[in-house]
Amino acid sequence: DVKVTQSSRYLVKRTGEKVFLECVQDMDHENMFWYRQDPGLGLRLIYFSYDVKMKEKGDIPEGYSVSREKKERFSLILESASTNQTSMYLCASSSPPQGAFYGYTFGSGTRLTVV
Amino acid sequence: AQKVTQAQTEISVVEKEDVTLDCVYETRDTTYYLFWYKQPPSGELVFLIRRNSFDEQNEISGRYSWNFQKSTSSFNFTITASQVVDSAVYFCALSEAYTNAGKSTFGDGTTLTVKP
Numbered sequence: 001d002v003k004v005t006q007s008s009r010y011l012v013k014r015t016g017e018k019v020f021l022e023c024v025q026d027m028d029h030e031n032m033f034w035y036r037q038d039p040g041l042g043l044r045l046i047y048f049s050y051d052v053k054m055k056e057k058g059d060i061p062e063g064y065s066v067s068r069e070k071k072e073r074f075s076l077i078l079e080s081a082s083t084n085q086t087s088m089y090l091c092a093s094s095s096p097p098q099g100a101f102y103g104y105t106f107g108s109g110t111r112l113t114v115v
Numbered sequence: 116a117q118k119v120t121q122a123q124t125e126i127s128v129v130e131k132e133d134v135t136l137d138c139v140y141e142t143r144d145t146t147y148y149l150f151w152y153k154q155p156p157s158g159e160l161v162f163l164i165r166r167n168s169f170d171e172q173n174e175i176s177g178r179y180s181w182n183f184q185k186s187t188s189s190f191n192f193t194i195t196a197s198q199v200v201d202s203a204v205y206f207c208a209l210s211e212a213y214t215n216a217g218k219s220t221f222g223d224g225t226t227l228t229v230k231p
Binding site for chain 2: 030031033035040041042043045048049050056058088090092094102103104105106107108109111
């Protein structure tokens with residue numbers, strides 16, 4: 001069964017800490033995405049990547065960075081965690097739209113609490 | 116800019132009722148994809164259906180059906196004879212076809228509660 005795996009289901013961090021959220025997919029997908037989900041705000045795109053070492057800002061990149069050193073892994077980094085970054089973080093992957101494009105496969109999410 | 120509007124924030128029905136979840140989208144692209152995803156209480160979003168902009172055929176899959184109308188920019192989702200297991204948050208999404216890695220814009224979601 002194809003999978004997108006997020007390393008942590010729940011995470012509690014202190015304000016000012018550097019936080020790494022890891023996402024790994026086993027489908028050989030080129031595209032990977034990080035969204036955050038907040039009540040009443042739906043899913044908002046933070047960053048995405050369409051190839052190794054390639055990244056693009058989404059709609060709300062401030063306070064975040066990403067890393068994609070290998071095709072299967074896409075990491076989201078909170079350089080200095082703040083309480084307003086408390087949220088559910090969702091990783092997703094997809095094949096290129098030019099090919100068979102069946103939308104996203106999502107990970108199960110990481111619920112991050114910054115205290 | 117692309118936009119997806121799910122006007123219904125929450126819907127509550129009794130089991131076996133039919134329910135329709137509305138989705139209205141905005142895009143300047145002529146080629147695009149539309150999706151519905153389900154997020155059960157466990158949290159993981161699950162793909163339900165996709166439609167490309169050239170395919171306006173309605174689709175039925177068991178108790179689920181989808182109505183895509185380009186004239187009204189709508190892609191509505193109907194559950195027939197709802198069941199308690201249908202309780203979830205449902206998201207409609209719009210993807211660019213050939214740019215920006217096909218990134219998706221999501222609506223805010225509709226929380227469906229099916230009561231026994």
